[in-house]
Amino acid sequence: MATVKFDEATRIYPGNDIPSVDKLNIDIADGEFLVLVGPSGCGKSTSLRMLAGLEEVNDGKIWIGDRDVTNLSPKDRDVAMVFQNYALYPHMTVADNMGFALKIAGVDKSEITKRVKEAAKILDLEPYLERKPKALSGGQRQRVAMGRAIVRQPQVFLMDEPLSNLDAKLRVQTRTQIASLQRRLGVTTVYVTHDQIEAMTMGDRVAVLKDGILQQCDTPRRMYDHPNNVFVAGFIGSPAMNLLDVAVVDGGVKLGTGTYPVARDHLKDAHGRSVTMGVRPEDLDLTTEGNGIPVVVDVVEELGADAYIYGTAKDAHQHQDYDESGGDLPERPFIARVDGRRPPQKGETVYLAPKEGHVHMFDTENGLRLGD
Amino acid sequence: MATATAPASAPPARSKETALNKAGDWARRAPLLPALIFVIAMTQLPFLATIVISFMNWNAYYPKERGFTGFDNYVAVFTDTNARSAVIVTIVLTVSVVLICLVLGLAIALLLDRKFRGRGVVRTLMITPFLIVPVAAALLWKHALYNPEYGLFNGVLKWLFGENAPQPDWISNNPLLAIIVAISWQWTPFMMLILLAGLQSRPLDVVEAARIDGASTWQIFTHMTLPHLRQYIELAGLLGAIYVVQNFDHVFTITSGGLGTANLPYFIYQTFYTAQDYGRASAAGVVVVIGTIIIATAALRTVFSLFREESR
Secondary structure (H helix, E strand, O other): OOOEEEEEEEEOOOOOOOOOEEEEEEEEOOOOEEEEEOOOOOOHHHHHHHHHOOOOOOEEEEEEOOEEOOOOOHHHOOEEEEOOOOOOOOOOOHHHHHHHHHHHHOOOHHHHHHHHHHHHHHOOOHHHOOOOHHHOOHHHHHHHHHHHHHHHOOOEEEEEOOOOOOOHHHHHHHHHHHHHHHHHHOOEEEEEEOOHHHHHHHOOEEEEEEOOEEEEEEOHHHHHHOOOEHHHHHHOOOOOOEEEEEEEEOOEEEEOOEEEEOOHHHHOOOOOOEEEEEEOHHHEEEEOOOOOEEEEEEEEEEOOOEEEEEEEEOOOEEOOOOOOOOOOOOOOOEEEEEEOOOOOOOOOEEEEEEOOOOEEEEEOOOOEEOOO | OHHHHHHHHOOHHHHHHHHHHHHHHHHHHHHHHHHHHHHHHHHHHHHHHHHHHHOEEOEOOOHHHOEEOOOHHHHHHHHOHHHHHHHHHHHHHHHHHHHHHHHHHHHHHHHHOOOOOOHHHHHHHHHHHHHOOHHHHHHHHHHHHHOOOOOHHHHHHHHHHOOOOOOOOHHHHOHHHHHHHHHHHHHHHHHHHHHHHHHHOOOHHHHHHHHHOOOOHHHHHHHHHHHHHHHHHHHHHHHHHHHHHOOOHHHHHHOOOOOOOOOHHHHHHHHHHOOOEHHHHHHHHHHHHHHHHHHHHHHHHHHHHHHHHHHO
């Protein structure tokens, strides 16, 4: 077990000018579960592959424990990786798949059998040890891939979207299993996913990447309560945070017909005459006409205990900077969580006021968080 | 095939439609019949005739002795020294050519699987031997390369070691080897193509997983690449064997079957055209066909298992 340190690690693919991973700095503690998350093409998988040694590091360094592994080949790094498509060895049985690394390392047969059996027990794979991968279901294959990593007893586990090929129900189950297994084994783990729910539920800390640049690396709680910039604010949380471009006025910002009070200090670093205000859907209260933001309800999603309303905010501009795919998105709906027993009707106009102290302010120009 | 089995599996309720169905089936089949009849006339009838003749004593020099003799011709094929040596030459030729081609083809395929500038051009160049007419290739080897007077090999020896350089007569000294080398040159590209296709269908993440699991390049080759290529190697070997068993051009052109290089196809040719022994030639022909069918069955099995693998 060991710490992992990305020190200004940079990867530029041949023929590209822009780095796919740009000066990445992350310190991962011994035994920590770190999740790399971001939209596709953000460099999260590349970062993981750099750590594995499958991708060259063009600049900077990567450390595992006190070893500089930047130029070591994968086999000398003592890491185990779980691939998105599992990458099981098709011509080997489950037992051979799991024992392959030990066999290559020259561990003697009885020891291999023992460790494979132990791992198989942990993962409920005992009945399948003599099967070939193609005779297994997706979930079983995923567990074999996990088993292959566990048997190694490596310093670091690397997981590259290991759940993305499972169906929704199994994904939720396996998510919990992997997290608890990691806590039990205490092996430092770097986990890549594009699914922010996976990131929030599994990680000790979450690192959000965008365009190869680290946006924020924090605990899930802190990430949720205190996003560093507009991108993180919009990416973390489901349904996503509402982001409105609002004008700065005396004593606060203009919201609907009224003014939402914001301390002057809070906005002193803002460039320009407007700021971006972020409010999570659960931090909005229904209020009376004339107060808060008027929203025309388009869709009501009733989930039982709660209901989410999707609507269009009148007299307010949605912040359009945040964009997952890089193209022009249709204007995002304004989302609010309301009491599931008395949801508003479609077409109705409701007035929503942000809860005190649950509003995030960002600079509209550079997207950075304003105030504390 | 589906139409043939349909009436058997059809429920009784459909029996009324059967007549109509049959008419429809025949309407679809009829246009194909000329081609079918042509194929049968051109391939199956001669083969049947060959089988019949193989059981006959039929020699153009002894027209009065023509008649059925049972298995005499087959016994002769396996006991006659010339025939037996032809069988052995065929086996030696086939096995050695296939093995040489597989090893060379695999080596070249591994090299071509890497990325480098001009890979497409090199790949096309590597395939050209396969595209040359076999007789032309054999003539090229016989005259342009092997010839002791003006061949390239001896020319190079002279250029390297001066006037007193050894000038071996390549074909006379090692007749069978000369043929093996010439055929291998022509068939290596074929093996290479199949193996290259196999290499390129290799899943990359499996190789990466093996690298992370600590395998060296050689261990990846033996533990991952070779098992993956197994079916491709079998396929290439079997298809190659089918063609090399039937090789006639090289033997005919380079040695004319002399110096103990006559293989079964050449033996058949000799028995038929020189000895005019139609019965024995037919028997030898049938033996070659049976041998080829055995190899081909194995080849087809490999092909099908490959398809199963792909469609899984």
